[in-house]
Amino acid sequence: MAVPYLHAAGVQEISVTPSIWKVVFSLIFVIAFIPVCLWLMKRFQLAQMKLGQSDINIVNVQSLGAKEKLMLIEVEGERLLIGVTSHSISHLKSFPAKASSFASMMEEVGRENSSDNKNNGDVV
Incomplete structure (x- = not known):
């Protein structure tokens, strides 16, 4: 067995x-x-x-914090600067499509804001 x-x-x-x-x-x-x-x-x-x-192109994104960012997008030949947070999206400025770089656009916004503050009598 x-x-x-x-x-x-x-x-x-x-x-x-x-x-x-x-x-x-x-x-x-x-x-x-x-x-x-x-x-x-x-x-x-x-x-x-x-x-x-898509007709919407993201040209550039600049992070400002954990959930905040600036986005430069192009829609139908026009560039838009928008602010994006976790709760909202805000339109900040429109640019023509001929503008070359994000940095130059930001400088232009800075110049406009400083001239607005000077015209209003604010000290920067």
Whole structure:
């Protein structure tokens, strides 16, 4: 009776080994499959972005704090400076599309504000 038991135990050891390899190869396949899926998703997102061009373009973003920022956006050829917080979006200024850089626009706003303060008699 001992012989069939040993024979059965040997058969089990042999059949376990291929199943372990199946698990290992399956795990390797899944681990390799995740980056491939991420790459495909990224590629399709870029294709969708190119096909679905929006009329609103974000030209530049300047962070002012944890949840506050200035955004320069372009809508139908006009550039808008907006202030964005966690609770609101405020239109600050409109610019023609010919303006070249965010820094030059900010300097222009600063000049206008300082001239307004001088005209009002305020000391800066």
